[in-house]
Amino acid sequence: DAKTTQPPSMDCAEGRAANLPCNHSTISGNEYVYWYRQIHSQGPQYIIHGLKNNETNEMASLIITEDRKSSTLILPHATLRDTAVYYCIVSRRGGADGLTFGKGTHLIIQP
Amino acid sequence: NAGVTQTPKFQVLKTGQSMTLQCAQDMNHNSMYWYRQDPGMGLRLIYYSASEGTTDKGEVPNGYNVSRLNKREFSLRLESAAPSQTSVYFCASSEHGARYNEQFFGPGTRLTVL
Numbered sequence: 001d002a003k004t005t006q007p008p009s010m011d012c013a014e015g016r017a018a019n020l021p022c023n024h025s026t027i028s029g030n031e032y033v034y035w036y037r038q039i040h041s042q043g044p045q046y047i048i049h050g051l052k053n054n055e056t057n058e059m060a061s062l063i064i065t066e067d068r069k070s071s072t073l074i075l076p077h078a079t080l081r082d083t084a085v086y087y088c089i090v091s092r093r094g095g096a097d098g099l100t101f102g103k104g105t106h107l108i109i110q111p
Numbered sequence: 112n113a114g115v116t117q118t119p120k121f122q123v124l125k126t127g128q129s130m131t132l133q134c135a136q137d138m139n140h141n142s143m144y145w146y147r148q149d150p151g152m153g154l155r156l157i158y159y160s161a162s163e164g165t166t167d168k169g170e171v172p173n174g175y176n177v178s179r180l181n182k183r184e185f186s187l188r189l190e191s192a193a194p195s196q197t198s199v200y201f202c203a204s205s206e207h208g209a210r211y212n213e214q215f216f217g218p219g220t221r222l223t224v225l
């Protein structure tokens with residue numbers, strides 16, 4: 001699975017959109033981009049995934065560049081409960097043989 | 112649905128002691144996983160089981176054994192605990208063969224080895 005690079009930490013004001021970047025320049029054509037988050041040492045929680053097209057669900061939006069070498073997770077209206085570590089993961093089989101977690105981005109939502 | 116449950120929540124061991132961490136899921140998933148998370152780090156895969164009766168090593172299997180007891184349960188055993196195994200242990204499950212294999216995680220077991 002391709003490696004990912006994320007900033008170690010970010011701040012965002014409550015109510016604003018939080019944009020979390022991820023670089024995955026060595027991604028292969030059949031690898032998906034996944035986002036998970038971990039709130040205060042709880043078990044990680046799946047957020048969203050995508051292959052080529054932009055994706056949106058009730059939690060977030062995922063924007064993948066046309067060359068697929070980077071992506072951005074967008075939380076449209078961040079709340080204090082969105083403070084967490086966010087992990088960007090690239091995987092060919094969705095983690096069927098396990099997910100590879102980096103250190104992620106610690107997102108802090110400021111009141 | 113309880114999802115993925117883990118027992119115990121906390122455990123303190125002395126070096127050389129053994130113990131088994133238990134994990135169960137009620138989502139009828141085929142695949143189950145054990146990860147460990149050290150302070151300030153991401154999760155690392157210890158072992159996984161793609162289906163009942165099969166297990167495979169992950170990134171950091173040394174010092175651990177696993178048993179896929181049935182479809183619901185996947186246990187992790189430390190035969191002779193070492194301080195380097197102080198960590199938070201997470202169990203996860205997913206539906207193998209599903210379109211995107213979303214993994215569901217348990218709440219974790221916090222293990223300290225003195």
